[in-house]
Amino acid sequence: MSFVSLADVQPPIALGPLDGRYRGAAAVLVDYLSEAALNRARVLVEVEWIIFLCKNKALPGAPVLTDDDVAYLRSMWETFGADEIAELAAIEAETRHDVKAVEYFLKRRLDSAEESMGHPTTLTDLHEMVHIFCTSEDINNLSYAVVIKGAMETVWVPAAQALTQQLVDLANANAHLPMLSHTHGQTATPTTLGKEMGVFAARLNRQLRRIRATEYLGKINGATGTFGAHAVSVPGTDWPTISRGFVEGLGLVWNPLTTQIEPHDWQADLYGDIAHFNRIAHNIATDFWTYISMDYFHQNLAAQGSTGSSTMPHKVNPIRFENAEANFEISSALLESLASTLVTSRMQRDLTDSTTQRNIGVGIGHSLLAIDNLRRGITGVDPNPTRLAEDLNNSWEVLGEPIQQAMRAAQIAGATGMANPYERLKELTRGRSVTASDMREFILGLGLPSELEARLVELTPATYVGLAPQLVREFLSNTQA
Known part of the structure; x- marks a missing residue:
């Protein structure tokens, strides 16, 4: 096979997608x-x-x-x-x-x-102060801590906060919009769209709090962490105090007990937390994809601005959510590998971490790309109240739960004729379609206390959302909380 060598093309062609197709993100x-x-x-x-x-x-x-x-x-x-x-x-x-x-x-x-x-300047006489008392890892561990801290605080955390706040806003805007639940993929007790978005926002926010609390550790203590050369060469200096002051002056947390390397435990914690955030966000992407397939969310075609199928012109594919899924998976795989391997170093030092740490940007980069796609995907969809109401109105069987529980409570309070509520509702609802009139007729035939009977007769699938709006209002915090 004969072809032009793309490896020789100038400017150089990127091997990986983060420096090629997705460089913008x-x-x-x-x-x-x-x-x-x-x-x-x-x-x-x-x-x-x-x-x-x-x-x-x-x-x-x-x-x-x-x-x-x-x-x-x-x-x-x-x-x-x-x-x-x-x-x-x-x-x-x-x-x-x-x-x-x-x-x-x-x-x-x-x-x-x-x-x-x-x-004239004395700087020309400072040759021997360059790298004095330092092993390479003294410089490397601090440099990595500085750049990772900068990347997280300046780039990744703001992007993750923006995604979380987007879900907070969606939750608040739709706190009262009723939606049929689907536990195990089956018709289940109604909720509100806002409450479901609020669950995701709260989960992401919890991870963000952990990530924002990261301690970026650093050390500068010589070849095996003993200040050996320091103490022999200049015994009159308090080297631990100097070391601590320097590390903290870089905005880092001083680690006084290390081998030749700073052990990387803080990195393992951070990458594990980012991977966990990724997994939650991946769940968001798959749920949105599913809701779109059910028409609970409409895709905003103007916002999407993309071709769907190359052969089926009617289609607009939920590609932002699919892209997010894939990149969260890649990011998590890399970061979890980093977290599990960086904590091991043979005795006082080996060099495996040198190559491993060069992939930090790849792991965080795929997460950043995924967050960008997920945010764009969420921006490009709108709730579909008509479809949500349609499904609720066709699912009167979900009222079997509150009716049987109300019967139990009524019996405990002294009402008669309330025996076997689960079995009676099971006979009414399982394996058959139940209409509004079927359900109301059943309620009226139970002999419930009048106040309870009136309350249940008025209940519909769309109004059976419990305290969902209140939960969003009272317990969902903004991303800065």
Whole structure:
């Protein structure tokens, strides 16, 4: 077989869908969870470590940095862009070590500091402060924590909150709209559409609270977590206090007890929580798909704006919900794999986590894509009150539940003739269609107390929704609650 090699086409063709077909939805994560973003964070951590050590006089003889010095150092990560990415890649091609390449990248900048700043500076003498007392994992664990925290707080959590709030709004708007339930796929006790949306909103909100409470841990304590080289080289410095101050200054939670690596337990917790959120949202997608197939929701054709079938022009397929399903599944599979594998490291260190963590952006990216599709799908449908009312009006048998329970309560209160309520309703309703007149005739023949009889005669499938509207009103919180 002969064909043009697409691997040689420029610009390069994406292998994965997040960088190809779906780039528009996932590109925002590039600023946090791409290789380039990780390298920028490494530069940030290395630079801030130098600044912190100087500011806190942790190293005898270290210079006092001027404002210009600090600004120049921070410009190394603040202006990190295409040229710097290319330069760093070229250095790494020689070092064959990503963090060592960052070290050499910074030293180049220190060498050219006077020329760039236009005046003498002590920065040219700081070569040996770059990466001092650090193992690669000191830099990596902090860099990953910084970028993951940024991605979650800036991108993923706002998207997840927007989805949850969308369901909260849908629940409130339809709290009183009656809908037939289908437990086990069978006709069951009525509810309201709003209450069912509220259940999903509350479930998502619970997961969001867990995710927003994530502790992003970090450590900077040397090759095996003992501050060994620190204590030998500069015994007069309180290194645990310095370490804690630096980690917390990055907006992270300090972990004082580690091996060479920060153990990644917080990452496992986070990915498990995101996967759980995904699973709930997946359930939302499948339920909407089913409700659309039952015509409980109409697809808004103007909002959908898409071709359905390539051969059947009448169709508008619920593709947003199907896309969401698939991407939630992919995301959950990746994140659950990360959660289960990152917690294991052979003795003080092995390198399996290095490759594994490079897929964090893929796992979160598929979740973000799924959330985007689910939100667009929900925006593109409207409840169909006519169809909902039709199903309710054809399901008078569902009143068998409240009637038998009312009979039980009446018997306990002293009424006679209320024996065997379940069996009597079963005989009336099971396996046959029951009309409104059938049900009312049955009620009137029971000999119920007059007040109860009147209440049951007035009951319809559409009014038998219990406290559903009240539950939405009283117990459903907004996403910021």
